[in-house]
Amino acid sequence: MGFEMEWKKVKRTGFIPAFLFGGVLAAAVPVLNMAVRSEVVLGIDAPPIQSLLNANWQMMAMLNVLLVVAEACLMYHTEYADNAMQRMCTLPMKESNLFFGKFAFMAVMCVVILIIENAAIAFCSFHWFGRTENILVELFQNLGYELLLMLPAVLCSLLIASVCINMWVSLGIGVVCVFMATMLPTDNFILSLFPFALPFQIFAGTAKDTVCHFIMAAWIEIVILTMIEVLFLKVRRLFE
């Protein structure tokens, strides 16, 4: 129910075109990069997917995270603008359902943009590398991994957006968090567990142990962030 309601709410806000446009923009990064300077990427001595991701994923992940932050702000802005939130609170449903509906919707849109991006990477590897063995399996693994690592960022930005009533405050905090994620050193495991830094990780070429650690960490973060949000909503309700 929450999912359907969210779909109705965001229908006319430009939410879905913005998500698709962002996905296409991020997907254009590897294609353009290969078109302009393919010799640099082809020169890397690594499997095609890995060298493509190494060359482009930082920028694509940055676009993804910024998109997630902006869309999360927008989703809660539709609730807080003109006090729609107060009406939502009078409905016979839990306030946290609103959050989970939004989260489910964002997660589906994340799947969509990740499919677009991975399709672009598949196109690049077919077109420029010309090797096909196991590429689809690897891409699906990559997609699942990136999706799982993106969910903590989605939850965290929705959490920020649900706490702040004013859109610029949540957007500002989100942008500062993204900035912090770009400043963190990438070789430090503990620091790269920061929810907004997780989507910058690359699946291909990473040791199996590290991948397992990141997957576990992402699940733990998802559980913790969900608990924080539910708790926060309960506490805020008490003081309203």
Place this chain on the structure above:
Amino acid sequence: MSFLSLVGIELKKIHRSKIVWILAIATVILWFPSILNARINFEMHGEGISPENNFLIQGFMGMAWFMFPASMVVGTVLLNMVERSNKGMLKMLSLPVNTVKLCLAKFVVLLTLAAFQILMTVGMYYVSAGIASQTQHYNFILQPLFVFKEAGMIFAAAIPMISFFWLLSVCIQTSIFSIGIGLASIVPSVLMINTKIWFAYPMAYPFFVITAEYGKLAANFTTSQVELIPWLPAAASITIFCLFASCLCFGRAERR
């Protein structure tokens, strides 16, 4: 109503917006890693830049590439939302005030926010340089004249970019598009500064200017330098066009 008092009123509107806190947190986060990694500054023999210059320029580069442009996008959202909530814009348009003046007053407020953020960055630079000098037993503190010159250059180079963001937020009514285009346009600036047509991309100006300074200060490292001839006319025409178009669009949706 004089222009100055209009700017004063606009400043009063964002008085309680907490934007200053967000900008302040950003500058603290910017300099914190520099203090922790102050030792790296001594390992720049390859580039041939002195440790104190490297400390300053690396920090400024971190600010100019993402945080500063992104804060300006947040600033445009703030200025926009203040008017949109509770139909503030309609009330403003009903006043006997020229809308062009109103639009420009808001732009000046945005510039003030930019200047304020840069000043805070400079302030935090002195604090962090002081701390780093203590921990590394080496004087990282530079002459204020030099630091302010660099900061002033970033600010001046950012004016076309800020006017472009202002145009986006005024002309595009759907807020997600104006925010999305603004934020997404910052990301490719790293690529744009390495191309020949960097002067056509206002979002890359602040980062380009500070990278050019890095090339000047580092003896063994060359970066492309600012060429005033294609740049100044391009920057001026972009700024004038953006401001002109935003003045035309200002309040158009509400006037219909």
